[in-house]
Amino acid sequence: MTNEHESVETPNPESQEGRFAEGLQYPDPSLRDGSIALRRWEHGDLPLVEEASTDRLLLEGTTLPGEYNSRAGREFIERQWSRHAEGTGLSLAITSDGDAVGCATLIVRRPSTADLGYWLVERARGGGTGGRAVQLLVEWALRQPGIDAVEAFVADENVPSQKLLEHVGFERHGRQRHQVNNLDEDLRVYRRGKA
Ligand SMILES: CC(C)(COP(=O)(O)OP(=O)(O)OC[C@H]1O[C@@H](n2cnc3c(N)ncnc32)[C@H](O)[C@@H]1OP(=O)(O)O)[C@@H](O)C(=O)NCCC(=O)NCCS
Numbered sequence: 001m002t003n004e005h006e007s008v009e010t011p012n013p014e015s016q017e018g019r020f021a022e023g024l025q026y027p028d029p030s031l032r033d034g035s036i037a038l039r040r041w042e043h044g045d046l047p048l049v050e051e052a053s054t055d056r057l058l059l060e061g062t063t064l065p066g067e068y069n070s071r072a073g074r075e076f077i078e079r080q081w082s083r084h085a086e087g088t089g090l091s092l093a094i095t096s097d098g099d100a101v102g103c104a105t106l107i108v109r110r111p112s113t114a115d116l117g118y119w120l121v122e123r124a125r126g127g128g129t130g131g132r133a134v135q136l137l138v139e140w141a142l143r144q145p146g147i148d149a150v151e152a153f154v155a156d157e158n159v160p161s162q163k164l165l166e167h168v169g170f171e172r173h174g175r176q177r178h179q180v181n182n183l184d185e186d187l188r189v190y191r192r193g194k195a
Contacts, residue, residue, distance in 0.1 A: 024089060024144060031136040033132050035096055037094075038094055041077045045077060047100075049064065051121050052064050052121050053067075053068040055121065062103075062117075080105075083105065101121055101129065102130065102133065104116070104133050112146060113147070114141050117152070130164050134168050149192065156188065168192070170192045172188060175187060175189060
């Protein structure tokens with residue numbers, strides 16, 4: 001499971017992560033589709049981080065704190081900001097009617113390709129929120145100079161995520177091994193390129 005690709009590591013000693021994302025700035029105007037929006041993380045998102053940290057499913061593939069406290073929560077939010085500050089990509093909070101309910105990330109590890117990650121807290125799942133948020137972010141990403149494709153990596157058993165990606169125009173693109181923390185998984189690769 002890889003929910004949030006800020007934490008995904010492929011063992012590549014010559015990794016040039018970050019060298020390709022210098023132009024990736026926060027979307028301006030910010031991304032919105034009716035009640036769904038994507039915005040920069042805020043200190044006020046600590047309750048979302050705390051809620052997400054209680055979900056074992058989300059802990060597996062992210063850097064969410066395993067044992068929440070406000071310091072660990074702030075550090076999580078600072079890690080999200082650091083993606084933009086360090087030029088490695090972007091992490092955005094997903095909101096529904098202004099309520100922060102999840103996370104969507106784009107990390108640029110290779111020339112021209114952004115790796116996508118996303119998660120929603122459990123109460124926000126099942127209503128298509130993730131699909132709308134991912135569609136907004138991916139369509140924006142594919143309009144950015146230097147980004148020709150977006151890829152996502154999904155476990156075989158994660159049917160909701162596979163359906164989400166297929167609904168927003170991704171296609172199967174083989175498999176790839178991912179090592180994250182103590183996880184070592186062979187994942188489906190989904191890819192969407194410029195139209
Ligand atoms: C993946 C995720 C963001 C999708 O959330 P969402 O946008 O609310 O999507 P939904 O729950 O509405 O479901 C998406 C599709 O999967 C289907 N689905 C949901 N649960 C399912 C299940 N257990 N079995 C089969 N299909 C399922 C839904 O019916 C929907 O398909 P449809 O639009 O054709 O009806 C959310 O499930 C999540 O946060 N999961 C945990 C984190 C995660 O897995 N992130 C992605 C890692 S690659």
